[in-house]
Amino acid sequence: MTPVPESHYLIFSLILFSAGIFGALTRRNALGVLIALELMLNAVALNFVIFSRTAPEGSASGQVSAFFIIALAAAGAAAGLAIVLAVYRSRKSIQTDDTNLLKW
Amino acid sequence: MLELIAVKGIYILMVFAAAAAFASSLLPNLFHGALALAAVLLAVAGLYLSLGAEFLAMVQILVYVGAVMTLVIYAVMLTGRLEETVTPSGRIQRAAAGVSCAIFFVLVCGVLLSTNWPAAPGGNPLPSVKDLGIDLMKRHVFPFEVLGILLFAVLIGALAAARREKS
Structure with a gap:
């Protein structure tokens, strides 16, 4: 059993995810979008850990899934930041509105 | 206490x-x-x-x-x-994003509270680090290896993307 009711944890991670969506929708800076993305990934990883405590047959697999998410988030951050730096070098700006190289 | x-x-x-x-x-x-x-x-x-x-x-x-x-x-x-x-997004965009986030929150919250999550009686035993390692190397070994390849590819890709181009 979890020390606090499971649903409270779930609602908390839903709040984290909503804050992440809001950031991803409103930020004009590509780095801000990336920060919001990390927030959302973290909420998902937290959900896996919560269910690893309660769901049947979830014990170790839930935590292993959370490991995978953390590793994927690190890889995403590294690739995203490299792209941001490359865009900044060629356009002198990382505002998402200015990045329209691939736009027809 | x-x-x-x-x-x-x-x-x-x-x-x-x-x-x-x-x-x-x-x-x-x-x-x-x-x-x-x-x-x-x-x-x-x-x-x-x-x-x-x-x-x-x-x-x-x-x-x-x-x-x-x-x-x-x-x-x-x-x-x-x-x-x-500091370039805040437009007022309308901000409001629209806030409203859609609120709707998302309420909808998922409703689903979350009305779902009867399947629960192991008494909760699961806590896995030790040893259990985690065994699970990672047995049951999840394929995603583990794929993740290794992905990390390698990202390492090379990040270097290639961030490298200064020769003029």
Whole structure:
């Protein structure tokens, strides 16, 4: 059993995810979008850990899934930041509105 | 008594993390946003501890707070004259995003509270680090290897993308 009711944890991670969506929708800076993305990934990883405590047959697999998410988030951050730096070098700006190289 | 204090601590941690999460997507200065994200990540590591995932909490602090946050803050400082990153999005866009987030929150909250989650009676036993390692190497060995290849590819890709082009 979890020390606090499971649903409270779930609602908390839903709040984290909503804050992440809001950031991803409103930020004009590509780095801000990336920060919001990390927030959302973290909420998902937290959900896996919560269910690893309660769901049947979830014990170790839930935590292993959370490991995978953390590793994927690190890889995403590294690739995203490299792209941001490359865009900044060629356009002198990382505002998402200015990045329209691939736009027809 | 001790349990009561622990439960209160968990709720305080949740409120703190939620406040920091909103700060990280609302603060106009990106550097402050990145620091707020670090606070969220630390608080979530605390919640991992409360759920009995000690090893995961340590990984979270090492990888997220240690490595990813350093990368993000480096990128913020490399790309932005910090004062000039303040370009708030339009009022209408902000309102629309807020409303859609609120609707999303209410809908998922309703589903979440009305679902009867399947629960193992008495909860699962806490896996030790040994169990985690065995699970990683037996049941999840294929995704583990794929993840290794992915990390390698990202390493090369990031170097290639961030490299200065020859003029």
